[in-house]
Amino acid sequence: MLTLDPAMKNLLIETVGGSLVADQVEALGQMLLPELNIHDLSGKRRNFTLSPRMAAQALTEHLIDHKQLSDYIKLLIEMDEEVILGKEIRIEGLEYFLQRLSETGLIYDTKKRKVVTLKEDLSKRPDWGVLKNGRNYDVTVGSMDIVGSSELVKKFGRKTMEKFYSFFWSTLGERLGSYDGRIWSWAGDGGILAFAFKNHRERATRFAYEMQRIMPLINAHTRNPIKENVAIRIGMHSGKVAFMADTGKMISDVINLAAHLEKKGTQPGFVSITESIWKTLPSKLQDLFDPVGDFEGQLQMSSPNRLDVV
Numbered sequence: 001m002l003t004l005d006p007a008m009k010n011l012l013i014e015t016v017g018g019s020l021v022a023d024q025v026e027a028l029g030q031m032l033l034p035e036l037n038i039h040d041l042s043g044k045r046r047n048f049t050l051s052p053r054m055a056a057q058a059l060t061e062h063l064i065d066h067k068q069l070s071d072y073i074k075l076l077i078e079m080d081e082e083v084i085l086g087k088e089i090r091i092e093g094l095e096y097f098l099q100r101l102s103e104t105g106l107i108y109d110t111k112k113r114k115v116v117t118l119k120e121d122l123s124k125r126p127d128w129g130v131l132k133n134g135r136n137y138d139v140t141v142g143s144m145d146i147v148g149s150s151e152l153v154k155k156f157g158r159k160t161m162e163k164f165y166s167f168f169w170s171t172l173g174e175r176l177g178s179y180d181g182r183i184w185s186w187a188g189d190g191g192i193l194a195f196a197f198k199n200h201r202e203r204a205t206r207f208a209y210e211m212q213r214i215m216p217l218i219n220a221h222t223r224n225p226i227k228e229n230v231a232i233r234i235g236m237h238s239g240k241v242a243f244m245a246d247t248g249k250m251i252s253d254v255i256n257l258a259a260h261l262e263k264k265g266t267q268p269g270f271v272s273i274t275e276s277i278w279k280t281l282p283s284k285l286q287d288l289f290d291p292v293g294d295f296e297g298q299l300q301m302s303s304p305n306r307l308d309v310v
Contacts, residue, residue, distance in 0.1 A: 002069045002106070002115055009060065011100060015093040016076070017056030024084045025055035031079075032063065032071055070115045073101075077108055095137070096197045098130040124173075126182045126247045128196060133245050140204035140238040140277060141184075141255050142193040143262035144172075144211070147231040149189035160225050165189070167223045168230075175214070179207040184247035192255060194247075201238050201277045205285060208234045208271045212307035215269070231308055235262030236273045237298065238280075257296055265295050269306035275299035 004012065016025060026038035039046045041058040050058075063072045077098075080091045098108060107118045107129055122129040131137060146152075146168070153161045165188050176183065176193065180203060184192045195204040211234065219229045237258040244250045257274070266272040271289075278289055278301045289301035 002067075004064065004069065005104075008097075008100060008104065009064065011093075011097055013053065013056045013060050015091060015097045016060065017051075017053035018093065019091045020056070020084070020089060021052055022050040022055035024087075024089060025052065025059055027084050028075065028079065029059045029063070031075060032068060036062075073108060073115055074113055078113075095128075095130045095132070099128050099197055102129050123177050124182075126184050126194070127243065127245065128180075128182065131196070131243045133243060136240045136242050137196055138200070138239070139241050139254070140195040140200045140236060141241065141252075141258040142181075142195070142204055142208060142234055142236045143190070143255075143259040144193060144232055144234050145190035145262055147233060147268040152226065152230070156226060162188075163225045164230070167221070167225075168218065171214075171218055172211070175207065175211060179203040181207055184250070192247075192259070194241075201280045202282065202285065204236055204238075205271075205273060205277060205281060208236060208273075209288065209303070209307065212269060212271055212303070215308035216310050229308075231268035233262050233266040233268055234271045235259070235266045236271070236277055237261060238274065238277045257298065261295055261300065265292070265300055266302070267306075269308040270303050271307065272300055272302045275301060277301075 020028065022038060026036065029036045029038065037046070038050060038055050038058060039048065041062050042050055042054055044050060060072070063069055076091055076094060079089065080094055081088060083089070101107065102118055102122050105118050106115050107122075108114070109116045149161070169186075173183070179195065180197070181193050181195045184194045195201075195207070211232065215230070215232060218224060219226075235258050237254050239254040241250065241252045241254050261272050261274065272292070273289065274295070275298055278286055288303060290304045292300040292302045294300070
């Protein structure tokens, strides 16, 4: 039987209650239980005005108690962006709930149309196993580039650089995974990274800072075949991006600005972020950045000094 721990149950209640009004919650429940009355489930008189959260809690707990949680999750997924009581609904945070569900070893199988035990590693999937093709998501995008890679290839040779790229890629993947980030595109010497869901701007910023800070360790590592220090640049922007399964072909102003910021506005060893990221950060993290000026309509914030020096 599918169950949820208290934290996950509360997240599901908040997800439903934060997106639907009480009447919509009742209508949703009646798709599974036609005779359902949300006031009766809540133990309230029928003339009592239920809050969305009260309605969501009553329905969620009832369906869990009656072993219909899997059907409930399936219904939420399939009704998202459909019409209930004459109004199209958008269940905000549903993908975040599904992503958290995958961390418990469960995933919704779109082919089988039910919740199943997870049998694959989602840490490399650019959609986190839950993003929908064509839907807009609030994400933080990072553009990262190995500085002077063409000159390094000329100096050390392509085979040596391929060994370095392989080593750097493995280190990048390890650090990226610890912040639940994903690689959306990569071309050997750089690419586009993405962070989604709760606190994605803060996680992206901490990742970028850490990557610059560990560059001296990467340069000094025995697996690094390059006999001189390699530097990277990182530029980040945040906003709505229309997701595509083929992430390398996505066209987005957010992605473009992050790439431009990294290539045109960021020095080697530095991290640049836009104000849209900076203003959401905790104050101590904000203090690590100084304003630089306008960059393509956004205030650019930058680490005040190189971060990749000991």
